[in-house]
Amino acid sequence: MFKFTAFYNKHEWYIAMKLSFFQENKSNLLPHNGQTCYISNFINDTHPSFLQQLLENAHWKHDELTLYGKKIITKRKVTFEGDDFIEYTYSKQKKIANPWSHEVLEIKQLLEKKLSTQFNGCLMNLYESGAVGMAWHCDNEPELDSAGIIASISFGATRTFQLKHKQTGEKIDIKLENGSLLLMNMESQQYWLHQLKKEIKVKELRINLTFRQFKNDFSIIKC
Numbered sequence: 001m002f003k004f005t006a007f008y009n010k011h012e013w014y015i016a017m018k019l020s021f022f023q024e025n026k027s028n029l030l031p032h033n034g035q036t037c038y039i040s041n042f043i044n045d046t047h048p049s050f051l052q053q054l055l056e057n058a059h060w061k062h063d064e065l066t067l068y069g070k071k072i073i074t075k076r077k078v079t080f081e082g083d084d085f086i087e088y089t090y091s092k093q094k095k096i097a098n099p100w101s102h103e104v105l106e107i108k109q110l111l112e113k114k115l116s117t118q119f120n121g122c123l124m125n126l127y128e129s130g131a132v133g134m135a136w137h138c139d140n141e142p143e144l145d146s147a148g149i150i151a152s153i154s155f156g157a158t159r160t161f162q163l164k165h166k167q168t169g170e171k172i173d174i175k176l177e178n179g180s181l182l183l184m185n186m187e188s189q190q191y192w193l194h195q196l197k198k199e200i201k202v203k204e205l206r207i208n209l210t211f212r213q214f215k216n217d218f219s220i221i222k223c
C-alpha cells in the first residue's frame with residue numbers, strides 16, 4: 001500500500017502522487033525494484049464503443065521487428081500515434097507517430113486529467129485472439145523519459161500479463177480486463193521483463209493502448 005513517507009525514491013513518489021486521485025489506495029504489485037499498479041474499470045461502461053472505433057479507425061499493420069539480424073513480421077498488429085515528430089525505435093525498427101485520432105485523444109485526455117501528467121505518444125497493439133501474444137521484453141528505450149510512466153489501457157478479451165524479475169526470475173501474473181489501466185514506472189522496466197502470454201482458449205480479440213512519455217529532446221522542435 002502507498003504510504004506518503006519521506007522514504008520513497010523519486011520514481012515511487014511520482015507514481016504515488018499520480019495515483020492520489022483514486023479513492024482507495026492501490027498496492028504496488030511488485031515486491032521490489034519498481035512500481036506497477038493495476039486499476040480495473042478505469043474506462044467505464046459509458047464508453048462501450050471504444051473497441052469498435054479503435055478497430056475500425058486505427059491504421060493497423062503487422063509489426064516488423066529485427067531479431068538476431070532477421071526481419072520478423074508479427075501476428076500482432078500495431079499502430080503508433082503521437083505528437084508531431086515523435087519517433088520510436090524498438091527492436092531496430094523506427095516508427096513515426098501518426099497524428100492523434102479522435103478516440104485515442106479522448107482516452108489520452110481522460111488519463112492526463114486523472115493522472116495530472118501528459119503523454120506524447122501511444123503504441124497500440126491488436127491481438128486477434130489468445131493465439132497471439134507478445135514475447136518477454138522491457139520498454140526501456142533511450143527516447144522514453146526515465147522519470148516517466150507507461151499507462152496501458154486494455155479493451156476486449158481478458159488476457160494474462162506476466163512480469164519476470166531479470167535477476168531473480170520471480171514471476172507475477174496480472175489479468176488485464178476490459179477497461180482496465182496498468183501503470184508501470186520506468187524503474188520497473190530496468191529490473192523486470194513483461195510479456196503477454198499466449199492463451200489458446202481465448203477466442204476474442206483485444207486492443208491495448210500503451211501511452212508513453214517521450215523525452216522532449218528526442219522530438220524535433222517544430223519551426
Ligand SMILES: O=C(O)CCC(=O)C(=O)O
Nearest residue numbers: 123125139161196208210
Ligand atoms: O498488450 C499488452 O498488454 C502489452 C503491451 C506491451 O508490453 C507493449 O506494447 O510494449
Ligand SMILES: [Mn+2]
Nearest residue numbers: 137138139194
Ligand atoms: Mn511492453
